[in-house]
Amino acid sequence: MPVYRYAENPLITPDDVKPYHRGFEVIGAFNAGVAEYKNETLLLLRVAERPKTSDPSVVLSPVYHPKEKRMEIRTFSRRDARFNFDDSRVIRPADQPQCFCGLTSLSYLRLARSKDGHHFTIDDQPFIYPFNDYQIFGIEDPRITRIGTVYYIYFSAVSPMGIGVNMVTTRDFKTYEDHGLIFAPENKDAVIFPEKIHGLYYALHRPALKSVGSPDIWLAESDNLNDWGNHRHLMSIRKGEWDSERIGAGAVPIKTEEGWLVIYHGMSAGSRYCLGAALLALDDPSDVLARSKAPILEPERDYEKDGFFGDVVFSCGAAADGKTLRLYYGVSDRSMACAELDVDDILQELKHGETMR
Ligand code: MAN
Numbered sequence: 001m002p003v004y005r006y007a008e009n010p011l012i013t014p015d016d017v018k019p020y021h022r023g024f025e026v027i028g029a030f031n032a033g034v035a036e037y038k039n040e041t042l043l044l045l046r047v048a049e050r051p052k053t054s055d056p057s058v059v060l061s062p063v064y065h066p067k068e069k070r071m072e073i074r075t076f077s078r079r080d081a082r083f084n085f086d087d088s089r090v091i092r093p094a095d096q097p098q099c100f101c102g103l104t105s106l107s108y109l110r111l112a113r114s115k116d117g118h119h120f121t122i123d124d125q126p127f128i129y130p131f132n133d134y135q136i137f138g139i140e141d142p143r144i145t146r147i148g149t150v151y152y153i154y155f156s157a158v159s160p161m162g163i164g165v166n167m168v169t170t171r172d173f174k175t176y177e178d179h180g181l182i183f184a185p186e187n188k189d190a191v192i193f194p195e196k197i198h199g200l201y202y203a204l205h206r207p208a209l210k211s212v213g214s215p216d217i218w219l220a221e222s223d224n225l226n227d228w229g230n231h232r233h234l235m236s237i238r239k240g241e242w243d244s245e246r247i248g249a250g251a252v253p254i255k256t257e258e259g260w261l262v263i264y265h266g267m268s269a270g271s272r273y274c275l276g277a278a279l280l281a282l283d284d285p286s287d288v289l290a291r292s293k294a295p296i297l298e299p300e301r302d303y304e305k306d307g308f309f310g311d312v313v314f315s316c317g318a319a320a321d322g323k324t325l326r327l328y329y330g331v332s333d334r335s336m337a338c339a340e341l342d343v344d345d346i347l348q349e350l351k352h353g354e355t356m357r
Pocket of ligand 1: 089140
C-alpha cells in the first residue's frame, strides 16, 4: 500500500522546542493529538523534559506537585540494586519488572500550529500542564475529538495512584475546563467517536489487566461524554502477529462509507510498535468488520527506528482531507512525523484482512 512520508520528516524534534523548566532539557516532542482550528492544523504535542545532569551514576526523576506548584527531583543511584534502569523511560523496582516507581522525564502538553500541515510553529508555553494529584508524574498522549464547536481533549494522567484518562474541553485553545478522570486507572488509549450513534456517544479504551486477560481494546458508551458504561470487549491482541502483546486505539475514528476506520497501535515482542487499521460497522461500532493483517505503517526510517525509545510509530491523531489521510505520528518517543495514506487504499487492504475479535 502506498505510504507517502513527508520529505520534511521528522517535522518536529526536541531541538525545535525550548525547555519550559530552567535546568531541564527537552527529550521528546511526540505523540501529538490533532485538531483543525481556524484554518490551521494544531498538534497538541506531548513534550517530555528531564533535569540535566552531568553525573552518569544517577538517574533523576522529576515529580510535579500542583497544589504547591513545586517541582521535586528524586535521585536514584544506578548502583542501587533495588531498582532496574534498563528501560530509558522509567525506573522499575528490581523485583517487579512490570511496574515502575518513577519516570525519567515529566510530560505536559504544548501546541504547535501550521497552515500547510508540514511546517509548525511551537508555542512558548504549555497549553495543559499537570494540574492535580493524579498527574504528578505528568500527562501524556492526548487525543482530540471535535463535536460541534467544542474540542474534547483527553490524555493519560500518570501518578503513583496509576494511569487514568482525564478529559478537558476547550473552544479556543487558550483556556479549558476540566471534567476529571473519565476512565479510572489503569486505562489508556481512549478515543471518543466524533458523533452520536443511535443517540449515544461511543469511546474505545484500553484497560490494563493484572490478574487475567490481555491489553485489548474495549468499547464504552455514554449519553453525556463524562459517564461511560456498558463496557464491551472489542478486539484482542493476536499472538504471532504484529499486534501480539498489546493494542490501543490511536486516531479518532474516521467515518467512511464502509464503516468507522480505526487506526490503532500494536506492540510485538521486543516493544516494537506498528500502526494498523480496523473497520467497525457504521450503525454499531461493537461489530468489527475487518482488521488489517499487516501493519499499515511500521518503523522503517532511521527517525522511526532510533530515538529515546526506538522502533516505535505511535499515532494520537490524523486529519482527513477528503480521501487523503494525514496521519501524524510520534516516532521513537522523540519526534513527530506525518505520512499521507489514501483512505480507499486502507479500506481495500482491510477487505483482504481477517475479522478476529
Ligand atoms: C506506551 C505509551 C506511549 C509510548 C509507547 C512506547 O504505550 O507510554 O506514550 O509512545 O509506550 O514507549
